[in-house]
Amino acid sequence: MLSLKHFLRRCLGNRTLRSVAYESMYSAASLSKAVSGTSLPTWQLTKAIVVGVSGSTRVLETAGSLWQAAALERLGLPISELQTPTASTPAELAKILRGHMLGTPVETVVARINKRGMMSTSRSTITRLLSGKTLPKRELLEEFLIALYVGRDAIDRLLEVNHFLAVESVDRFNRELA
Structure with a gap:
């Protein structure tokens, strides 16, 4: 190639x-x-x-x-991860999100999200989303992906991955309390 x-x-x-x-x-x-x-x-x-x-x-x-x-x-991200994400940690999810964001400045993403009017966000919020330290809220993740013109199928898959990671995190927390 x-x-x-x-x-x-x-x-x-x-x-x-x-x-x-x-x-x-x-x-x-x-x-x-x-x-x-x-x-x-x-x-x-x-x-x-x-x-x-x-x-x-x-x-x-x-x-x-x-x-x-x-x-x-x-x-370090194969293109297949953008099409069918399989993240098992918030950091891996953030890496996939950074892959979708390639070449798009954070300010552009913030402006597109705010222009849609569904929610208001800031540069620091998007930076946190991309850090991989915590899981993003569903609404923010969806708006972020829409702002990057990601297709509906990929958005739905990433929302599922995010939900799975959130449920797994709660389960792990509950096991530690027991």
Whole structure:
């Protein structure tokens, strides 16, 4: 499979980083780092490179898929976990939620949740949700996933996982009291 690094290099073709930097509004140094493969570039930088050299929707979709795969690999999360989550701890659930959030700033998620008007939230609430230290409330989890445009089937599966973890946590607490 084609890696993001090789894909971006192929997109550049014979163009210089300086010419692409001029069109993309990123520095040549940032572009160089992105195509070197030493670290994962942001989605915004990846998109700027592809749009700056191609502009093709098909090429942009391919770049998006490769970027998502690379970002999930960096998280240590197989793509199958986004489609059929099997978290057994709050930390694992948070990792899956971070996988769904790839490339979306926290501020954007907060704005989308607040705009829907079903509930009000803050950056710190979303940060806590993503920390994995506690289980999120059902309503917050659902609004968070809707704000990320996650499909209804995946939302329902993640709500089930969250419910299972909550029931398991209560059971464990009751056993410790006995």
